[in-house]
Amino acid sequence: MKINYKGNYEQVKLAVEDANEVLYSNEIYELIRQRTNFNCSEKTPQEIADIIQNTSLEVEVKLYKPRWRFSKVLGYFVKSKPNNLFLNSRKLYRDTSSISNTIVHEYVHAVDNNFDNTIIDFGHNCGTLKNTAPYVIGNIAEIIIDGNEIDDIDSSLKHFESRTMVHCLIDGNQPFSKNEELIIEETRIY
Numbered sequence: 001m002k003i004n005y006k007g008n009y010e011q012v013k014l015a016v017e018d019a020n021e022v023l024y025s026n027e028i029y030e031l032i033r034q035r036t037n038f039n040c041s042e043k044t045p046q047e048i049a050d051i052i053q054n055t056s057l058e059v060e061v062k063l064y065k066p067r068w069r070f071s072k073v074l075g076y077f078v079k080s081k082p083n084n085l086f087l088n089s090r091k092l093y094r095d096t097s098s099i100s101n102t103i104v105h106e107y108v109h110a111v112d113n114n115f116d117n118t119i120i121d122f123g124h125n126c127g128t129l130k131n132t133a134p135y136v137i138g139n140i141a142e143i144i145i146d147g148n149e150i151d152d153i154d155s156s157l158k159h160f161e162s163r164t165m166v167h168c169l170i171d172g173n174q175p176f177s178k179n180e181e182l183i184i185e186e187t188r189i190y
Contacts, residue, residue, distance in 0.1 A: 001023055001024070001052075001053075001055050001056065001057060001058070002020065002059075003016050003019055003020050003023070003056065003058075003059055003061060003085070003103060003107060004016070004059070004060045004061065005058065005060065005061040007061075007062075007063060009063070009089075009092060011092060011096050011099065012063070012087065012092065012099065013062065014096050014182060015096045015097075015100040015103055016061055016103060017100035018096065018097065018098075018100040018141075018145045019100045019103040019104050019107065019141065022100070022104065022141045022144050022145060023052070023104065023107070023141075024184040025144070026097040027144060028137070028140055028141060028144060028187040029049040029053050030054070031140050031144075032045050032049040032052075032136075032137060032140065033045055033046050033049045034050060035136065037131075038122060038131060038132055038133040038136065039062075039124070039126065039128050039130065039131045039132050040120075040122070040123060040124050040126035040128065040132050040133075041121060041123075041132070041133060042121070043121050043122050043133075045133075046047075048121075048122050048133050048137075051111060051112075051115050051121075051122075052103050052108065052111050052137075054117070055111050055114060057083075057107075057110060057111055057114045058083065058109075059083050059084060059107065059110050060083060060084055060085070060086050061084075061087060061103060062084050062085070062086055062087070063086070063087050063088075063089040063092075064086050064087070064088065064089065065088070065089045065090060066088060066090065069090065071088065071090070073088050073091075074087070074088055074091045074094075074102045075087045075088060075091075075102040075103070075105070075106050076106065077106045077109040077113070078112050079113055079117060080114055082110060082114060082117070083110075085103060085107060085110060086106070086107040087099070087103070089167035094143075097145040097146045098142060098144045100141055100142060100145050101139060101141055101145075101190060102138065103136030104137060104138045104139070104141040104142075105134045105135065106134075108122070108133055108134040108137050109134055110136070114131075117152060
């Protein structure tokens with residue numbers, strides 16, 4: 001497992017380092033395994049933790065600039081480019097830990113796709129974003145990176161649920177072909 005970034009943005013470099021550090025630690029997997037379930041998935045938290053922890057998937061973070069300057073998309077993963085995670089260069093004004101959250105969130109999608117690209121095993125394509133593996137795991141990563149108390153992870157995660165989360169759909173404002181199969185989402189909007 002490895003996330004790479006070859007660009008020049010120092011904050012993205014740091015966010016990638018933090019994301020890799022968290023994904024190489026046992027702490028995040030123990031916290032994932034403590035969950036009772038994830039919405040939109042028949043896989044157990046134990047299975048999802050094992051899949052992510054045991055993957056050999058290597059991806060590269062790439063930046064993009066959406067045509068519509070007010071796009072709220074923070075990042076996305078697209079099945080046609082399974083070894084890339086995309087970050088919106090217009091949304092890099094956030095805390096480094098928030099960018100790491102987005103990177104981990106998108107990495108969960110990439111791992112899901114790598115595990116079985118014929119089905120989404122642990123995404124959020126069922127009409128809800130709450131308690132789905134990509135959001136929860138990204139948020140757990142941010143909690144760990146920020147060094148916040150994780151004794152009661154459910155209380156810590158409630159902090160993220162109070163923020164507006166928007167699932168971005170493909171429309172004319174997106175820089176992607178409508179025919180391209182996409183998994184696009186936001187991790188959080190402030």
